Amino acid sequence: MAHWLMKTEPDECGIDDFAQAPETAITWDGVRNYQARNFIKAMSAGDEVFIYHSSCKHIGIAGVVKVVKTAFPDPTQFHPDSPYFDEKSTRDNPRWQSVDLRFVSKLPRLIPLNELKTLPGLEELALVKRGSRLSVMPVSAEQWQIILRQVS
DNA sequence: GCCAACGTTGGC
DNA sequence: GCCAACGTTGGC
Numbered sequence: 001m002a003h004w005l006m007k008t009e010p011d012e013c014g015i016d017d018f019a020q021a022p023e024t025a026i027t028w029d030g031v032r033n034y035q036a037r038n039f040i041k042a043m044s045a046g047d048e049v050f051i052y053h054s055s056c057k058h059i060g061i062a063g064v065v066k067v068v069k070t071a072f073p074d075p076t077q078f079h080p081d082s083p084y085f086d087e088k089s090t091r092d093n094p095r096w097q098s099v100d101l102r103f104v105s106k107l108p109r110l111i112p113l114n115e116l117k118t119l120p121g122l123e124e125l126a127l128v129k130r131g132s133r134l135s136v137m138p139v140s141a142e143q144w145q146i147i148l149r150q151v152s
Numbered sequence: 153g154c155c156a157a158c159g160t161t162g163g164c
Numbered sequence: 165g166c167c168a169a170c171g172t173t174g175g176c
Contacts (some may be wrong), residue, residue, distance in 0.1 A: 007174090033159075055174055113175080131157040133173050158173075164166085 003139040004043065005050040005061070005127060015051045015063035018103035025068045025100040029076045030084045032096060036136035040097045041071045049101060050139060050147070052127065053110070060112040061147060069100035108151045121146045 006028065008014060018026060031037055047067040053059060073094035076084035089095040117128045126137040139147075 009174095035159095059175075131173095133158055135173090154176085156173100156175095159171090161168105161170080163168095 002042075002044060002047045003049070003141065003144045004039065004047060005052055005125075005137050005139050007052045007054045007127075007135040009055050010053045010062070011056070014053055015065075015103075015106055018051070018063070018065050018101070019106055022103040025102050026065075027075070027098050027100050029074045029096075029098045031074070031098075031136060032084065032086070033133075033135060036134060037095075037097055039136045039138060040099055042138075043067045043070055043099050045070055048104065048144075050144075058110050058112070060110045060116065061107065062110050063106040064104040065101040066104050067099050068102045071097040071099055074098040111147065111150050115150070116147070119146055119150070 010016070013026065013028070028040075031040060045067055049065050049067065050061045051063045051065055053062050073091070074084070074096040075098070076082040077086040077089040077094060077096045078091065079085055084096075086095055113128070116122055116125075122128055122143055125139065125143055126132045126134045
């Protein structure tokens with residue numbers, strides 16, 4: 001089983017949106033970056049994902065969700081009214097992919113970004129690298145354990 | 153709200 | 165293929 005981290009603005013789709021409907025799969029749409037898209041394609045059912053809250057008051061890792069449906073064409077790319085519409089994408093050759101995710105847990109406390117930056121062993125995590133804008137990234141088993149240990 | 157860093161676009 | 169201009173991300 002692989003591990004991942006996905007960024008989101010909590011007003012849009014934060015950990016509380018998952019927690020409020022723990023039996024419901026939520027489609028993760030709107031990823032419009034090729035590197036992030038490729039990571040979405042590489043996800044397997046059962047993979048666990050850290051949910052990271054960005055562009056908000058309390059920035060950091062807030063909880064865990066899991067992949068319940070592997071990559072399929074992101075429906076929003078076909079909707080002209082969607083902010084994520086992509087006129088160059090076709091049904092036959094879709095550019096963008098989504099996965100379905102379901103709630104696993106909220107962390108006992110949010111782990112702030114500035115704390116993550118101090119943890120030995122996370123130097124290679126894209127999240128803590130200066131200027132990194134990648135919104136979907138792999139997390140190694142070691143990195144995953146280091147992060148969970150902070151709240152256990 | 154500011155702005156540095158980044159990814160994408162498009163002219164050449 | 166280069167690279168300047170532009171738009172976006174995202175911490176502060």
